[in-house]
Amino acid sequence: MVIVMKDNATTEQIEAVEKKINASNLKVHRVDGAIRTIIGAIGDPSNVDSREFEDMDGVLNVVRIMEPYKLCSRTFHPENSIIKFNGLELGGDRIIVMAGPCSVESEEQIFEIAQKVSQAGATILRGGVFKPRTSPYAFQGLGMDGLKIMRQAADKFELQIVTEVLETNQIDQMYPYIDIYQVGARNMQNFPLLRALSTTDKPVLVKRGMAATIEEFLMAAEYIMSGGNYNVILCERGIRTFEKYTRNTLDISAIPIVKKLSHLPIIADPSHGTGKREFVAPMARAAVASGADGLIIEVHHQPEKALSDGPQSLLPEQFQRLIEELKVIAWAIGRTI
Amino acid sequence: MVIVMKDNATTEQIEAVEKKINASNLKVHRVDGAIRTIIGAIGDPSNVDSREFEDMDGVLNVVRIMEPYKLCSRTFHPENSIIKFNGLELGGDRIIVMAGPCSVESEEQIFEIAQKVSQAGATILRGGVFKPRTSPYAFQGLGMDGLKIMRQAADKFELQIVTEVLETNQIDQMYPYIDIYQVGARNMQNFPLLRALSTTDKPVLVKRGMAATIEEFLMAAEYIMSGGNYNVILCERGIRTFEKYTRNTLDISAIPIVKKLSHLPIIADPSHGTGKREFVAPMARAAVASGADGLIIEVHHQPEKALSDGPQSLLPEQFQRLIEELKVIAWAIGRTI
């Protein structure tokens, strides 16, 4: 942390800052410049609120030097983390594809889609059973009944399951049936939920909040890791901008930035990231080209009858064609799919 | 809902849209323009996902005509709602002031601050006991012990209590000690929490999410009202923009817009909305001048020792001076404080 004093800061003000630095168990390094005095606070500032220094008399501004996260930082762990579970590896050379409907709707539907996405090359089945809907009047999901059917479909086609958990008290209930817990964008800063997931032994996929900075995104991972669960997968799913044509703006640049700052794997969700079927394939290709470790894509065999998000779901044959294109792009950057 | 067909839409495509409208229990009104055909879907579209029509062949775009909320809409309830509880009225001519520390830290602290804000004219005591912190390493609040001390302080100085609830399972626990449940900005779309609060008989103060549109903000109120709890108070607390100088940008314009669209009262939080003490008073004045029904302001007698958010807390004497200014501004627009 570096504290910059105002031009006319008094000796008393400077000394008060130094005293507060010492009281925070940091060491003082003071530099008297031509115009301004700068005071470095050396040590581990992770428990210090830098705004407390901003608030002191004579202080111009305060600059944080260290990132606020540790466990998910590449500084802490320079190699890529590879999340291993049930024979799969996420974060290695092979790009992993998760696919399935927005919501589990019926036995027939989930078996049909599971078969199709498995044939095309997906290894993980997605599908919501507890749905966070912005309208209290909309379809809320099939709940645990849906999850049990989904497990049967996944087992039949040798797929793993990722599905969203909305509340702390669903964690144990869902445990026997799922392979990856998903934290939705609206829950990225639901700290009780993150903390509860920090002690499970199953991987957690965290979606980026729609107005979350990359630092906040990584802090959500840090919450889960701070409790001992290091199997965190990040997922870029679109941010909110001023653009009105699409629901969200899929932030492809977040992918190489997260890869630089963190050792955790990151995947992309071009379905929610665009909200329109016709843009899913180009954005999926862009995500892979930019270095994503995986994709999560909505696929539905009858999108016009889907109970949610039909308009952003690929048809099975579109999904299959996309996977073929992605294989060549993956090869261009030395990966497989 | 209005469906606009493409220039070259075929008769079959137009008829398919008409069939789907009928299947949604809406009536078809078709207008054949010079270039394009427009189809009105007349009736209550609240259960229809307009994107399903966008997805059909020959459709250019779909325009929703009705807002997605009902209970909180001024169309449904033209008069201002006045929330009455324990002898107070929120939403009437009198502007209500909630004040107190960011966090309850100790008995001495909360009694000291409660006395000061009460003397200055506040009628509701704010203070967090369960703190949603972005860092897992930061102070997490005193919990129920803090709340019990806060109740004693509130009772002594005849104040009511507003404090944040983070989880469904805290609702019952907190019930005997609080007067208003607060839903934080990060939980504005925590639907299980909203639904659980929809059956309590105490008022709920909902903070706007930092990237929430006004429509989404109102939908959060709708969730709570849909379960039968009509005592909802909205709170503008700053949105996220590209500006880096302040944490958030307090969106004053949200106040007159919400007053136009909804009958619910809306207050402003200039402390979180700016993050810096020196901007709290000008923004509090702006909020009242624009029509806010109340304010929620952080006050601390020793901000430099506060365990959280000291830099945005007013000193008691600053708070008192602000209230005096606000009285004149309220008078200018025919209100009291």
Add this chain to the structure above:
Amino acid sequence: MVIVMKDNATTEQIEAVEKKINASNLKVHRVDGAIRTIIGAIGDPSNVDSREFEDMDGVLNVVRIMEPYKLCSRTFHPENSIIKFNGLELGGDRIIVMAGPCSVESEEQIFEIAQKVSQAGATILRGGVFKPRTSPYAFQGLGMDGLKIMRQAADKFELQIVTEVLETNQIDQMYPYIDIYQVGARNMQNFPLLRALSTTDKPVLVKRGMAATIEEFLMAAEYIMSGGNYNVILCERGIRTFEKYTRNTLDISAIPIVKKLSHLPIIADPSHGTGKREFVAPMARAAVASGADGLIIEVHHQPEKALSDGPQSLLPEQFQRLIEELKVIAWAIGRTI
């Protein structure tokens, strides 16, 4: 400027940074922390691109300590600047009101409106004659003919004129007829235009670009001042956010922030800032309550016939009522109008 080295930076890398600092005519102050080395570059860094240091091997990040502007900074000039011209003062205790139509449309129109706004208390007449329209097919303004009529109207009712200049080659032409040049939001970073205006002796009103940070806003003022014209008036007119209900979001918080960082006066434009007549009065009140030095408001006696922006224009009687409310608010904060 402070350069933070990576944990594993080598001695060679550190020395290379020090060499580059010296080559930039800055002095090196090096602090070896427990984990990281921090290097202060002391002196005037205004000609140095800090990203050049970011680019060096072993550098983690670079933090700028000084703001990039000088002439418009309160550090450089601690007292408020008062812009004086033709007997008026802008930036003092009295709040100045500019009012008039979006566009000058006809002699009858501008005389009618000039009379009305003058009676209500405005001292400056606004009105566009060169219109920057987003559509090439829309009304483009009356040009110099319109300006000459506007001058006559202004003279008759003892008003001054502010109007937008779009191009460098209009400056001289307009000079005899105007009192304040206005730079529109879309031209806030039209550097040739700013530079050309830096040598005129008439005041320049600069509107904030719709995605400009406050720092960029102040840099536009700096451009004009750097050529010798210190008579710069800033104008907040709404920023672009994700909200779709209004065209722009009037950023009231920019007013106290600019007042803190700069000695220049700042006014607000609630007409463009909201785009809807019914929100102009509450936002004008909010602007004054937060410390604005003036307002610029669209007024039209027949808004339904206006050639541009009718829907955001106040009627003369609404304008008059607003001025009365503003007088009380101004008084609450020790000012007049």
Add this chain to the structure above:
Amino acid sequence: MVIVMKDNATTEQIEAVEKKINASNLKVHRVDGAIRTIIGAIGDPSNVDSREFEDMDGVLNVVRIMEPYKLCSRTFHPENSIIKFNGLELGGDRIIVMAGPCSVESEEQIFEIAQKVSQAGATILRGGVFKPRTSPYAFQGLGMDGLKIMRQAADKFELQIVTEVLETNQIDQMYPYIDIYQVGARNMQNFPLLRALSTTDKPVLVKRGMAATIEEFLMAAEYIMSGGNYNVILCERGIRTFEKYTRNTLDISAIPIVKKLSHLPIIADPSHGTGKREFVAPMARAAVASGADGLIIEVHHQPEKALSDGPQSLLPEQFQRLIEELKVIAWAIGRTI
């Protein structure tokens, strides 16, 4: 255009709207719904400001049905436009690469870089000679002298030239030396400049403004086309978001969206779009994977000595490696480079 009346709209109010529609040379189609009356205004509404209807008594809201642009719309011209000049084709199967320094700095520099980018496969040389700098104290470019040197370098290595024009009065001066005029992001809504370029016979590359919606971006193209110059190339170069880690957020999704709405070619600028060298290659790959018709990339053989934007410039060998990767990605989607 569709006008939705309020629930309680009177017959007089409805008739007033109908009269105004007729006065605008549009035809009225009225639909009386269960709750609300909806009035369609059929015909060409491009000269009508829809907000004028919003402003009328009894009107709830107004919905525009037609996009405001015509010439650049795919509705008007369903096939891709291919811009042909000097033997090159932009917008066809072959992806075009523009490369070069941020600024032309010296004869030696521009010849060196021109040679390198030509060898790697670029066909167009980029480089600024008039620089729009946010600081009045920064390097402003070599002007026409720089352009003449650049022409020699381009001719020697059989490259074409794209460079930015800042002002109307530079257009004729630059004409003999350039192949493509570039309009910078800050000038995307500099309407006099766009209009002046609408009558030249050389192609114009328009960069997206940093807060421009896609509709506004297309309207800038429309300005140029409305004067008769149909050779417009669009360029996505990053939008402003809340993210602080990068200067801009390169909006890859704008590429497939523009391709859908318009027949014009679109390229991407990953150098300005990220501001950091290490993210240029992944974002260039993403742009091509998503369907971009070209790229514009900053390359410098001595970035640490560059007078501007060194930190975002690729080294020649990095540029060459990138082109190799791009060839495979282009092949995956049926294109060449």
